[in-house]
Amino acid sequence: MTETTGTTGATENVFDVVVIGAGPVGENVADGVVKGGLSVAVVESELVGGECSYWACMPTKALLRDAAALRAVRSLPGARAAVTGELDTAAVLARRDAFASHWHDDGQVAWLDHAGISLVRGVGRISAARTVEVTDADGRTTVLRARHAVVVATGSSARIPQIPGLADAAPWTSREAAAAQTVPGRLAIVGGGVVGTEMATAYAALGAQVTLIARDGLLPTVESFASDLVAETLKAQGVALHLLTEPVSVRRDEAGTVRLTLADGTTLEADEVLVATGRTPNTGTVGLDQVGLTPGDWLHVDDSLRVLGSDGTPVAGGWLYAAGDVNHRAPLTHQGKYQARALGETIVARANGTPVDTAPWGRHAATADERAVPQVIFSDPEIATVGHTAASAEAAGIRVRAVEHDLGAVAGAALHADGYTGRAGMIVDEDRKVLVGFTVVGPDVAELLHAATIAVAAEVPIDRLWHAVPAYPTLSEVWLRLLETYGRRA
Numbered sequence: 098m099t100e101t102t103g104t105t106g107a108t109e110n111v112f113d114v115v116v117i118g119a120g121p122v123g124e125n126v127a128d129g130v131v132k133g134g135l136s137v138a139v140v141e142s143e144l145v146g147g148e149c150s151y152w153a154c155m156p157t158k159a160l161l162r163d164a165a166a167l168r169a170v171r172s173l174p175g176a177r178a179a180v181t182g183e184l185d186t187a188a189v190l191a192r193r194d195a196f197a198s199h200w201h202d203d204g205q206v207a208w209l210d211h212a213g214i215s216l217v218r219g220v221g222r223i224s225a226a227r228t229v230e231v232t233d234a235d236g237r238t239t240v241l242r243a244r245h246a247v248v249v250a251t252g253s254s255a256r257i258p259q260i261p262g263l264a265d266a267a268p269w270t271s272r273e274a275a276a277a278q279t280v281p282g283r284l285a286i287v288g289g290g291v292v293g294t295e296m297a298t299a300y301a302a303l304g305a306q307v308t309l310i311a312r313d314g315l316l317p318t319v320e321s322f323a324s325d326l327v328a329e330t331l332k333a334q335g336v337a338l339h340l341l342t343e344p345v346s347v348r349r350d351e352a353g354t355v356r357l358t359l360a361d362g363t364t365l366e367a368d369e370v371l372v373a374t375g376r377t378p379n380t381g382t383v384g385l386d387q388v389g390l391t392p393g394d395w396l397h398v399d400d401s402l403r404v405l406g407s408d409g410t411p412v413a414g415g416w417l418y419a420a421g422d423v424n425h426r427a428p429l430t431h432q433g434k435y436q437a438r439a440l441g442e443t444i445v446a447r448a449n450g451t452p453v454d455t456a457p458w459g460r461h462a463a464t465a466d467e468r469a470v471p472q473v474i475f476s477d478p479e480i481a482t483v484g485h486t487a488a489s490a491e492a493a494g495i496r497v498r499a500v501e502h503d504l505g506a507v508a509g510a511a512l513h514a515d516g517y518t519g520r521a522g523m524i525v526d527e528d529r530k531v532l533v534g535f536t537v538v539g540p541d542v543a544e545l546l547h548a549a550t551i552a553v554a555a556e557v558p559i560d561r562l563w564h565a566v567p568a569y570p571t572l573s574e575v576w577l578r579l580l581e582t583y584g585r586r587a
């Protein structure tokens with residue numbers, strides 16, 4: 098790093114790379130760049146670690162974990178006898194607080210220091226070519242110049258839809274749901290996607306009376322055999338589901354009660370309303386106008402994560418990159434970190450003038466974003482998916498055959514829990530005879546997913562999958578049942 102004082106009096110620092118946003122993705126890009134021998138500054142306006150660490154993945158999974166463990170114990174008669182009480186809400190929330198590091202980022206700052214990454218606190222804005230101006234909480238400005246690349250890794254925020262009265266009703270977003278210190282008596286959730294479903298599961302288990310309004314149905318992008326099972330379970334747990342309708346007005350009255358009117362005429366009351374209707378990119382103040390893009394838009398990138406203009410070519414001569422939620426390719430922490438690993442190496446290769454391999458599955462290409470994105474939805478029961486559903490494969494023009502099997506019918510499942518209910522399905526590309534998608538729903542299926550992710554990413558021929566023998570008696574035996582249902586080539 099080189100330090101100078103610029104003509105405006107602001108401190109100017111020169112690095113090889115400047116990363117805006119120290120969420121999981123920005124941190125990993127910076128790490129890769131440093132490991133490649135370049136200098137890097139990371140700019141962060143809130144907490145180092147980003148949404149995932151403090152208000153998303155970690156705290157929400159901590160809210161869900163105790164109830165899942167309790168359900169598992171209660172599904173076995175001998176173990177059930179040892180559990181006599183209910184969930185200790187205070188203990189659940191305290192453990193959640195610990196997983197959110199009590200909303201302090203000292204640990205992650207220490208990691209940056211150790212990795213040799215410079216941290217600049219404040220809001221970063223692209224102010225000129227390869228230049229980022231950072232304004233800290235006291236209004237002081239630092240100018241960072243990048244020799245090689247600027248990376249936007251500013252993530253996303255909850256999107257609040259334009260429903261009359263909603264914004265004035267002090268709605269919760271996923272942040273308040275993840276960090277709440279008390280459990281509301283009545284919680285209304287708007288949105289039946291991943292956040293809505295997971296938070297309905299968590300808060301119902303913590304004792305709230307939960308109402309979920311899902312305009313497009315519950316979890317509309319997963320296979321219906323999976324979303325239907327989760328919907329049934331939520332209902333059995335007392336969650337009121339209002340599917341295929343949406344709020345048309347929301348009001349919080351003087352007593353603090355939130356009143357919602359739905360399109361079908363239903364009226365509802367709640368103590369809090371959680372808005373879980375998707376995300377909006379954090380690009381409003383990042384200086385996109387400096388490179389001819391529109392502030393507030395998602396950033397489109399090529400497979401090497403270079404930001405593209407509307408003509409499909411890299412903006413500003415190719416020094417601007419975007420990774421993680423902000424590029425909208427696959428808004429998940431693990432996928433953003435995958436992009437970050439590829440991007441760190443890409444920037445280093447381009448800086449050193451060494452070859453960049455952006456061919457599909459090449460070292461510098463984030464190909465899995467399009468073909469093999471795994472996700473676990475920590476609902477009750479869990480849903481684990483990778484690659485295509487039958488519907489998304491058809492939309493992509495792939496000729497597929499879908500087969501399903503009852504997961505509860507395999508010996509490992511019967512042993513795992515009494516009354517085990519679950520289902521698995523695989524999507525086979527009929528022209529190439531490889532697996533292009535896999536979905537499984539059932540208690541404790543999350544750890545089954547990586548086998549499917551490997552099969553999809555590696556494009557393992559179906560014929561060879563017969564030689565991947567699942568151990569007996571495990572849940573994985575469903576793989577064999579799926580192959581048998583598909584049938585063996587003569």
Ligand SMILES: Cc1cc2nc3c(=O)[nH]c(=O)nc-3n(C[C@H](O)[C@H](O)[C@H](O)COP(=O)(O)OP(=O)(O)OC[C@H]3O[C@@H](n4cnc5c(N)ncnc54)[C@H](O)[C@@H]3O)c2cc1C
Binds near residue numbers: 382430432
């Ligand atoms: C409730 C919830 C639960 C989730 N659970 C999971 C899960 O279980 N598994 C999973 O894989 N994914 C999960 N996700 C998604 C996951 O949180 C995101 O994919 C991930 O956080 C994206 O990482 P990122 O680094 O791109 O962005 P972020 O984590 O949003 O980090 C971006 C960082 O940039 C900073 N920033 C923004 N603008 C500026 C600026 N102008 N200057 C300086 N800094 C700036 C922000 O303060 C933030 O720290 C969940 C999301 C939500 C909402």
Ligand SMILES: NC(=O)c1ccc[n+]([C@@H]2O[C@H](COP(=O)([O-])OP(=O)(O)OC[C@H]3O[C@@H](n4cnc5c(N)ncnc54)[C@H](O)[C@@H]3O)[C@@H](O)[C@H]2O)c1
Binds near residue numbers: 290311373
């Ligand atoms: N376990 C995980 O991996 C995990 C957990 C939570 C969140 N996430 C990620 O966080 C992101 C955000 O999740 P999300 O659930 O907010 O978004 P989402 O896009 O998954 O779901 C939003 C839902 O809101 C519904 N909706 C939109 N407008 C509505 C309206 N006016 N009224 C009623 N319903 C409406 C849509 O039908 C949609 O199903 C996703 O990318 C998700 O993958 C991941």
